[in-house]
Amino acid sequence: MLKEAFQYLVSLKENKTYEIHGDTYSDHELVRIPVNVDRPNELEVNGLDSIVKLVRTELEMMENFPVFIRVSDPRRVNVFSTLDTVMGRDRLYCAVCDAPDFREGWREQEEAIIQLRSAFVPNEDTAYLLDLLSRIHKEEGVTTVDNGVSQSVEARAGVQLKQMVPVKPRVTLCPYRTFTEIEQPESEFILRLNENAGVGLFEADGGRWRLEAKRRIADYFEKKLAKEIEVGYVVVMM
Incomplete structure (x- = not known):
C-alpha cells in the first residue's frame, strides 16, 4: 500500500505534455534556475x-x-x-x-547670513548680499517697494537715518552642492525680501548648473x- 502511494506521489511530479489542436501544453510550470555567480558588494x-x-x-x-x-x-x-x-x-x-545640499526658498535673515559665509563660494554677489542684509533693520521690520520687475527695501543707514535701497532682482551665486574636488558651478538666483526681513533665494537657471x-x-x-x-x-x- 505504501509502495503504491509513493509511486503515485512520484507520478504527480512528472512533467506531462499534451498535444491539443497542434499546440503543446504542460501540466507543470517550468522555472529556470539561474546560475549562481559570486558578485562583490557595492x-x-x-x-x-x-x-x-x-x-x-x-x-x-x-x-x-x-x-x-x-x-x-x-x-x-x-x-x-x-x-x-x-x-x-x-x-x-x-x-x-x-x-550640504542647497535648499531654495525662504530663510531668516540670520540663517541667510550664516549660509552665505559658510555654504557659498565667495564672489561679488555674496559680498553684495552680506552688505545688504547687514543694513536691514530687523527689529522694526522692512518696508518693500515692488513693481514686479525690481524691488527696493527700507534699510538702516547709520543709527537713525533710513533710506530706500534698490535690490538686485537676480544674483549669481555659487553654493556648495556637488563634490568638493571640482569647481562649484555658478548659477542665477531670484532674490526676494519680505516685510519680516526674510530672504528668498530661488534657482533661475532652469537646472543648467546640474549639467555643468x-x-x-x-x-x-x-x-x-x-x-x-x-x-x-x-x-x-x-
Whole structure:
C-alpha cells in the first residue's frame, strides 16, 4: 500500500505534455534556475578621489572590460562592470556627495547670513548680499517697494537715518552642492525680501548648473584616469 502511494506521489511530479489542436501544453510550470555567480558588494564612498584610487588599485582584478563610470547626477557617481557571460553586471562602487545640499526658498535673515559665509563660494554677489542684509533693520521690520520687475527695501543707514535701497532682482551665486574636488558651478538666483526681513533665494537657471556639474565631474575622471581610458579599460559617461 505504501509502495503504491509513493509511486503515485512520484507520478504527480512528472512533467506531462499534451498535444491539443497542434499546440503543446504542460501540466507543470517550468522555472529556470539561474546560475549562481559570486558578485562583490557595492562599496559606497564620499569623494571622487576615492573612486579614482579604487579603480586604479583593483582594475587588475577585473575580468571583463571596460569598467564604466557614470555620473548619475551632481551628487552621485556609479561604477559598474560590462556584461559578463550570463548577461549580468557587477555594481562595484558609488560615490555619494556629503557636502550640504542647497535648499531654495525662504530663510531668516540670520540663517541667510550664516549660509552665505559658510555654504557659498565667495564672489561679488555674496559680498553684495552680506552688505545688504547687514543694513536691514530687523527689529522694526522692512518696508518693500515692488513693481514686479525690481524691488527696493527700507534699510538702516547709520543709527537713525533710513533710506530706500534698490535690490538686485537676480544674483549669481555659487553654493556648495556637488563634490568638493571640482569647481562649484555658478548659477542665477531670484532674490526676494519680505516685510519680516526674510530672504528668498530661488534657482533661475532652469537646472543648467546640474549639467555643468556633471560635465566637470566627468572631466575630473577623464584627467585622473587618462591612461586607463586611453587603453579602453575605463569609460566615463554622463
